[in-house]
Amino acid sequence: xxxxxxxxxxxxxxxxxxxxxxxxxxxxxxxxxxxxxxxxxxxxxxxxxxxxxxxxxxxxxxxxxxxxxxxxxxxxxxxxxxxxxxxxxxxxxxxxxxxxxxxxxxxxxxxxxxxxxxxxxxxxxxxxxxxxxxxxxxxxxxxxxxxxxxxxxxxxxxxxxxxxxxxxxxxxxxxxxxxxxxxxxxxxxxxxxxxxxxxxxxxxxxxxxxxxxxxxxxxxxxxxxxxx
Amino acid sequence: xxxxxxxxxxxxxxxxxxxxxxxxxxxxxxxxxxxxxxxxxxxxxxxxxxxxxxxxxxxxxxxxxxxxxxxxxxxxxxxxxxxxxxxxxxxxxxxxxxxxxxxxxxxxxxxxxxxxxxxxxxxxxxxxxxxxxxxxxxxxxxxxxxxxxxxxxxxxxxxxxxxxxxxxxxxxxxxxxxxxxxxxxxxxxxxxxxxxxxxxxxxxxxxxxxxxxxxxxxxxxxxxxxxx
Amino acid sequence: xxxxxxxxxxxxxxxxxxxxxxxxxxxxxxxxxxxxxxxxxxxxxxxxxxxxxxxxxxxxxxxxxxxxxxxxxxxxxxxxxxxxxxxxxxxxxxxxxxxxxxxxxxxxxxxxxxxxxxxxxxxxxxxxxxxxxxxxxxxxxxxxxxxxxxxxxxxxxxxxxxxxxxxxxxxxxxxxxxxxxxxxxxxxxxxxxxxxxxxxxxxxxxxxxxxxxxxxxxxxxx
Amino acid sequence: xxxxxxxxxxxxxxxxxxxxxxxxxxxxxxxxxxxxxxxxxxxxxxxxxxxxxxxxxxxxxxxxxxxxxxxxxxxxxxxxxxxxxxxxxxxxxxxxxxxxxxxxxxxxxxxxxxxxxxxxxxxxxxxxxxxxxxxxxxxxxxxxxxxxxxxxxxxxxxxxxxxxxxxxxxxxxxxxxxxxxxxxxxxxxxxxxxxxxxxxxxxxxxxxxxxxxxxxxxxxxx
Numbered sequence: 001x002x003x004x005x006x007x008x009x010x011x012x013x014x015x016x017x018x019x020x021x022x023x024x025x026x027x028x029x030x031x032x033x034x035x036x037x038x039x040x041x042x043x044x045x046x047x048x049x050x051x052x053x054x055x056x057x058x059x060x061x062x063x064x065x066x067x068x069x070x071x072x073x074x075x076x077x078x079x080x081x082x083x084x085x086x087x088x089x090x091x092x093x094x095x096x097x098x099x100x101x102x103x104x105x106x107x108x109x110x111x112x113x114x115x116x117x118x119x120x121x122x123x124x125x126x127x128x129x130x131x132x133x134x135x136x137x138x139x140x141x142x143x144x145x146x147x148x149x150x151x152x153x154x155x156x157x158x159x160x161x162x163x164x165x166x167x168x169x170x171x172x173x174x175x176x177x178x179x180x181x182x183x184x185x186x187x188x189x190x191x192x193x194x195x196x197x198x199x200x201x202x203x204x205x206x207x208x209x210x211x212x213x214x215x216x217x218x219x220x221x222x223x224x225x226x227x228x
Numbered sequence: 229x230x231x232x233x234x235x236x237x238x239x240x241x242x243x244x245x246x247x248x249x250x251x252x253x254x255x256x257x258x259x260x261x262x263x264x265x266x267x268x269x270x271x272x273x274x275x276x277x278x279x280x281x282x283x284x285x286x287x288x289x290x291x292x293x294x295x296x297x298x299x300x301x302x303x304x305x306x307x308x309x310x311x312x313x314x315x316x317x318x319x320x321x322x323x324x325x326x327x328x329x330x331x332x333x334x335x336x337x338x339x340x341x342x343x344x345x346x347x348x349x350x351x352x353x354x355x356x357x358x359x360x361x362x363x364x365x366x367x368x369x370x371x372x373x374x375x376x377x378x379x380x381x382x383x384x385x386x387x388x389x390x391x392x393x394x395x396x397x398x399x400x401x402x403x404x405x406x407x408x409x410x411x412x413x414x415x416x417x418x419x420x421x422x423x424x425x426x427x428x429x430x431x432x433x434x435x436x437x438x439x440x441x442x443x444x445x446x447x448x449x450x451x452x453x454x455x456x
Numbered sequence: 457x458x459x460x461x462x463x464x465x466x467x468x469x470x471x472x473x474x475x476x477x478x479x480x481x482x483x484x485x486x487x488x489x490x491x492x493x494x495x496x497x498x499x500x501x502x503x504x505x506x507x508x509x510x511x512x513x514x515x516x517x518x519x520x521x522x523x524x525x526x527x528x529x530x531x532x533x534x535x536x537x538x539x540x541x542x543x544x545x546x547x548x549x550x551x552x553x554x555x556x557x558x559x560x561x562x563x564x565x566x567x568x569x570x571x572x573x574x575x576x577x578x579x580x581x582x583x584x585x586x587x588x589x590x591x592x593x594x595x596x597x598x599x600x601x602x603x604x605x606x607x608x609x610x611x612x613x614x615x616x617x618x619x620x621x622x623x624x625x626x627x628x629x630x631x632x633x634x635x636x637x638x639x640x641x642x643x644x645x646x647x648x649x650x651x652x653x654x655x656x657x658x659x660x661x662x663x664x665x666x667x668x669x670x671x672x673x674x675x676x677x678x
Numbered sequence: 679x680x681x682x683x684x685x686x687x688x689x690x691x692x693x694x695x696x697x698x699x700x701x702x703x704x705x706x707x708x709x710x711x712x713x714x715x716x717x718x719x720x721x722x723x724x725x726x727x728x729x730x731x732x733x734x735x736x737x738x739x740x741x742x743x744x745x746x747x748x749x750x751x752x753x754x755x756x757x758x759x760x761x762x763x764x765x766x767x768x769x770x771x772x773x774x775x776x777x778x779x780x781x782x783x784x785x786x787x788x789x790x791x792x793x794x795x796x797x798x799x800x801x802x803x804x805x806x807x808x809x810x811x812x813x814x815x816x817x818x819x820x821x822x823x824x825x826x827x828x829x830x831x832x833x834x835x836x837x838x839x840x841x842x843x844x845x846x847x848x849x850x851x852x853x854x855x856x857x858x859x860x861x862x863x864x865x866x867x868x869x870x871x872x873x874x875x876x877x878x879x880x881x882x883x884x885x886x887x888x889x890x891x892x893x894x895x896x897x898x899x900x
Contacts, residue, residue, distance in 0.1 A: 002705040002727045028531045029531070077590070077592050077593070079590055087588075092588075101591075102591050102594070103553065103592050104553030104593060106549075107553050108345070108553060110550070113780075114780050116776065116780040116781060117349060117779070118350070118351065118365070118368075118370065119367055120340075122557065123346065124595045124598075126629075128627045128629070130591065137346070139376070144346040148367070167765060170432075170546075171432070171529045172540075172546060173531050175548050179550075180550045183782075202433075203400075203736075203766045203767045204400075205430075205432065207548070210765070211707050211782050225527040230483040256753045257753070258751045305813055306813065307810055307811075308811070308812035312810075315810075319810055320808070320810075326810075332775030335770075335771035336772055336775060341558075344557030344600060351822075352775075352817045352818045352821050352822075355852040356850065356851070357849070358817070400736075400749065400762075401752055404771050407770040408771060408772045411554065434545035437547065437555075438515070438545075439507070439515055439560050440560065451750050453749040453751065
């Protein structure tokens with residue numbers, strides 16, 4: 001019997017090694033797998049590459065992981081925010097590497113990794129400093145930049161409901177990077193507040209099929225709306 | 229008020245010109261927009277390019293369109309079947325052009341058109357006669373073929389339910405090419421058996437957002453299961 | 457629209473947002489950038505059913521949420537809590553940016569540091585050497601929407617025009633801006649570099665604007 | 679598994695399907711090609727929860743549908759009506775082929791005209807000049823699955839081996855086949871061209887198979 005349900009956050013993260021590339025879902029608080037991030041912090045790893053839309057905010061989650069020195073490199077679209085002081089400090093000290101990627105190219109490069117696409121031509125970023133040194137091509141009169149997939153060893157994401165095959169539903173804009181990161185990582189780890197019996201999720205509505213998911217851990221949600 | 233509901237099949241097809249490129253959804257009977265195809269047949273057009281998984285079967289729908297002489301070219305993955313006699317005859321007579329595309333490249337090229345991707349490297353078809361004359365590239369030790377988007381002037385698809393914004397639900401494997409063809413065509417025309425009030429389709433479950441849909445016409449379904 | 461062109465007063469930021477709103481056709485699908493562009497939503501006619509896109513995965517975004525309506529799973533691109541409009545739908549990030557990059561949005565409304573006469577946009581980076589760069593979805597919005605409308609003050613505090621012959625700030629996207637709304641005038645742009653002034657405010661003339669911008673502007677106010 | 683290796687009888691097609699089924703690990707995600715490969719599903723242990731993928735947009739496909747269960751909106755890749763298994767899910771064609779091309783399927787089981795010793799696959803076209811070509815998802819399945827298992831008769835009716843040094847039929851995919859199940863033997867392949875015989879049937883020896891295939895086979899039957 002396929003059973004991807006696991007008992008604890010610490011268990012699902014136990015085999016992540018130093019130097020791993022880890023995708024972390026979420027856009028703002030929506031879809032942020034905060035319990036998995038905190039579990040990652042407890043692992044005291046080093047040399048990590050983190051793929052996320054941002055680079056950590058305030059004094060929690062990814063920001064603390066950055067502060068801890070666990071993170072060697074961040075691949076993201078929007079590191080600088082009013083409350084990104086831990087990243088800012090590491091960056092100015094030259095202690096963290098930044099690969100800045102336009103948000104849509106970030107999403108498409110993650111999808112490409114999951115979809116087996118070797119590279120693709122995107123118009124986003126053409127003529128900007130973010131395309132410096134990259135191959136370009138004009139196709140039917142439009143200018144494009146060649147971009148390559150972003151893969152990861154692990155993806156940490158948050159969903160709304162999961163069954164034991166790993167089929168996932170999300171909730172509102174917390175869907176964001178979850179489905180594509182699940183496709184792009186060798187091992188996908190999901191935190192959800194709610195578990196479902198196999199067959200209880202409507203097959204028409206499943207957003208991430210279980211084939212993309214390896215481990216599911218149930219963690220209570222702090223969002224009261226998620227319980228309603 | 230946005231209202232994409234239209235009154236008749238003939239009305240939604242009235243502006244398709246000779247020489248148009250038309251995507252037609254469906255895989256087998258599932259998702260085949262048979263009433264729209266029959267309407268297209270009544271238009272007596274010429275010089276059409278049809279994008280479909282197949283090239284028409286038995287004596288109905290797309291096969292009759294091929295037989296009628298309306299079709300100049302077919303872009304598809306699987307034209308030859310035991311009951312594809314109308315296409316076979318036209319092909320052997322040199323009266324129809326065939327662009328044969330591996331099914332996954334067909335799907336990805338259609339998606340690329342909808343997603344604004346200029347071209348992409350795919351491993352499918354590498355080293356085969358279907359890649360003859362195409363650019364290739366080795367990326368991280370794997371061999372890829374460069375493929376370009378397939379766009380269309382019109383897409384004719386079938387969905388299960390639509391609201392007046394054109395938001396769509398599909399049913400089981402009739403989803404197939406519908407969502408990506410809707411993205412890739414300048415004008416997307418949908419037949420559905422069921423209409424919904426705006427706001428009645430669960431926003432989590434909408435598969436094709438209305439932004440990709442231009443016209444919706446209600447046509448009764450001949451599948452008794454679709455009414456259950 | 458309550459603000460006639462050649463209005464004797466300069467437009468306030470709120471009036472600029474209102475002026476943009478009046479140019480959005482009924483039923484259009486629109487992405488409003490962070491800052492003043494977001495205020496455009498305050499002036500859209502609800503009967504026009506303008507559909508708002510937010511790049512973090514939603515079409516049919518409703519107004520900002522307050523009080524009991526706040527749901528941290530329902531945020532806009534500025535990470536503020538919002539609500540649902542009837543007919544809304546959710547999708548993941550790759551699909552959301554496919555909507556943008558694929559040219560399906562009718563209009564993106566963005567802020568800018570500079571716009572060039574050919575419609576090049578600079579709005580993501582000041583170019584200061586020690587600034588940490590952050591781009592978000594700016595470059596994708598720039599290349600994707602059918603029309604890119606910019607709202608910005610025409611003049612910097614130092615008195616320099618932000619509508620320029622050539623960008624001096626880092627590029628966000630080339631040849632993408634189709635119209636610029638400022639406190640003094642509205643400018644229609646095209647990729648060949650022709651700039652047409654369609655409306656003026658604060659009593660300035662097109663000749664005044666030519667002096668201010670160092671551009672050879674076309675008077676299209678009549 | 680009821681069929682021991684070095685069985686004195688050749689395998690029937692049904693037995694070949696059964697033999698493949700016994701090699702599919704519990705919980706694997708599998709795509710079964712049209713023809714004999716489809717029969718593999720008859721021999722899968724239901725307790726193993728093998729998840730069947732069909733490229734027209736479904737994971738968790740159940741058995742063929744009959745009578746009142748037939749629903750023309752629920753078809754397999756061969757366009758036959760099928761059913762749902764609990765836990766199934768639907769998706770569109772681009773997502774379905776992303777599953778294949780992205781390397782997420784554990785096993786694809788396919789038929790073949792020929793397989794080369796390096797795992798090159800020919801199963802889409804006979805190469806006859808007047809034949810209308812049709813490829814379907816064959817090339818995507820060939821490149822995508824972690825393992826590609828082929829079920830085929832080893833020998834043509836004319837007595838030629840279909841396991842060959844180099845393909846003479848048009849290529850479907852290069853270096854993709856990892857194992858070949860035939861009526862006389864099972865062959866493990868790798869991209870360097872080493873072919874290991876792991877089981878034989880019908881009383882043939884590895885030496886016999888070397889003669890039949892004109893290949894320098896490695897005896898791995900012990």
